[in-house]
Amino acid sequence: MRHLEKLTMATLLAVAASSQVQAQSVPANFPNKPITIVVPYPAGGSSDNQIRLIAQPLSKLLGQPIVIDNKAGASGMIGALAVARAPADGYTLLFPNNGLLIAPMLADKPAFDPLKDFVPISVVTKVPMVLSVSKSVPAKNVREFISYAKSHPGKLNYATAGVGSYGNLASALFTQAANIQMTHIPYKGEAPATTALRTDEAQMLLSVPSGGLRGLIQQGQLKLLGVATSKPTDVVPDTRPIAEALPGFTAEVWFGILAPAGTPRSVVDKFSEALAEVLQETRVRAGLFAMGAMAQGSTPEAFAALMQKESAQFAAAIRSSNMKTE
Numbered sequence: 001m002r003h004l005e006k007l008t009m010a011t012l013l014a015v016a017a018s019s020q021v022q023a024q025s026v027p028a029n030f031p032n033k034p035i036t037i038v039v040p041y042p043a044g045g046s047s048d049n050q051i052r053l054i055a056q057p058l059s060k061l062l063g064q065p066i067v068i069d070n071k072a073g074a075s076g077m078i079g080a081l082a083v084a085r086a087p088a089d090g091y092t093l094l095f096p097n098n099g100l101l102i103a104p105m106l107a108d109k110p111a112f113d114p115l116k117d118f119v120p121i122s123v124v125t126k127v128p129m130v131l132s133v134s135k136s137v138p139a140k141n142v143r144e145f146i147s148y149a150k151s152h153p154g155k156l157n158y159a160t161a162g163v164g165s166y167g168n169l170a171s172a173l174f175t176q177a178a179n180i181q182m183t184h185i186p187y188k189g190e191a192p193a194t195t196a197l198r199t200d201e202a203q204m205l206l207s208v209p210s211g212g213l214r215g216l217i218q219q220g221q222l223k224l225l226g227v228a229t230s231k232p233t234d235v236v237p238d239t240r241p242i243a244e245a246l247p248g249f250t251a252e253v254w255f256g257i258l259a260p261a262g263t264p265r266s267v268v269d270k271f272s273e274a275l276a277e278v279l280q281e282t283r284v285r286a287g288l289f290a291m292g293a294m295a296q297g298s299t300p301e302a303f304a305a306l307m308q309k310e311s312a313q314f315a316a317a318i319r320s321s322n323m324k325t326e
Contacts, residue, residue, distance in 0.1 A: 030090060031063070032064070035090070038092065039069065040095075041189045041190060042192065044210075044212060047190075054275075075164035075186075076103060077164075093259050095124070102164050102166060102169055103162075104164075105164075105318055116261060123254050123296045125295055126254050127291075130213075131145075132224050140225075142242050142245040146180060150179070154183065157202040157203055158175070158183070158205065159185050159186075160187065161189050161190045167193075167205075173249070173317060194213050209291070224236075229242075254306065259271070279296065
C-alpha cells in the first residue's frame with residue numbers, strides 16, 4: 001500500500017459524535033464492569049503486544065476484565081479521538097505512544113489537543129528505536145547504509161507507521177542528519193510497515209523492535225543495522241548505536257496510559273498505582289524486555305511533565321525538518 005488514508009475532518013467529527021458522552025459519576029466500588037483500553041494502532045505491533053501482556057495481571061489486580069480494542073488509522077488519531085470523547089468514568093482508556101503528540105501538529109484543524117483532552121495516568125514502557133533495512137540493501141552497518149543511500153539519491157524508500165507518527169519524525173530527522181534523499185511511504189501502523197520492508201517495497205524502517213520485526217531479523221529476512229541510543233543497550237544487544245555514525249542522534253519511544261479529560265483523580269490514582277504494581281512483576285518485566293521494552297511506571301504528574309516537554313521539542317523538530325502532511 002503506497003497511499004496514505006485520506007481522513008477528512010468530517011470523518012473525525014463523526015467518530016466524536018458517535019462516542020461523545022457526558023462524564024459520569026464514579027461509583028465507590030470502581031471498577032465494577034469491564035474496562036476497555038484502546039490501542040490506536042493495528043494488532044500485531046509493539047503497542048498491541050505490550051498492552052496484551054500487561055492486561056492480564058492488571059485485570060486480575062483490578063478484579064474486572066480488560067478488553068483491548070484496536071482502533072487504527074490516521075496515525076493513531078481515530079483511536080485517540082474516540083477516547084477523548086468517551087465518558088470520563090475510567091472505563092475507556094488509551095494506550096498511545098509519542099506519536100499522539102505529533103499527528104495533531106500536522107493537521108490543519110486538529111480534532112483534539114493531546115495536552116488538554118487527556119489525563120495522563122502513567123508511562124508504561126520506554127523503547128529505543130532501531131534502524132532496519134531490507135535484504136536488498138548491501139550495507140552491514142549505519143555508515144555503509146548512509147553511503148549507499150547517498151549513491152542512490154531518491155531511489156530508496158523508508159516506511160513509517162503513518163504521517164505524524166513518531167517514526168515519521170525520527171526518520172525525517174535521520175535523513176536530514178545523514179544528508180540523504182529518500183522517499184517516505186506511510187502505512188497504517190507498524191506491522192504493515194514492517195511487512196513493506198520484508199517485501200522490499202521499502203528499504204529502511206526506523207521503528208521500535210517489535211516481536212514481528214525481531215522475528216524477521218532472526219530469520220535473516222531483514223537486517224538490523226543500529227539502535228537509536230547514545231550508548232549500547234541490553235534491550236537491543238550486539239547492536240551499535242546510530243550515534244556512532246551520526247553523533248547526537250537518539251530516538252526513544254514511550255508508551256503510556258491516558259484517560260479522557262475530566263476523569264476523577266481517584267480513578268487516575270487507582271490505575272497509576274495498579275500499573276506500578278503490575279510493572280514490578282518479574283514475569284511482566286521479562287516479557288516486556290523480550291519485546292525490547294523497558295518497564296517504567298510513573299506518577300501522573302511525571303507523565304504530564306514528559307508530555308509537555310516533548311510536545312515543545314517535537315514542534316521545534318517539525319519546523320526544522322519541514323515535515324508536512326502528505
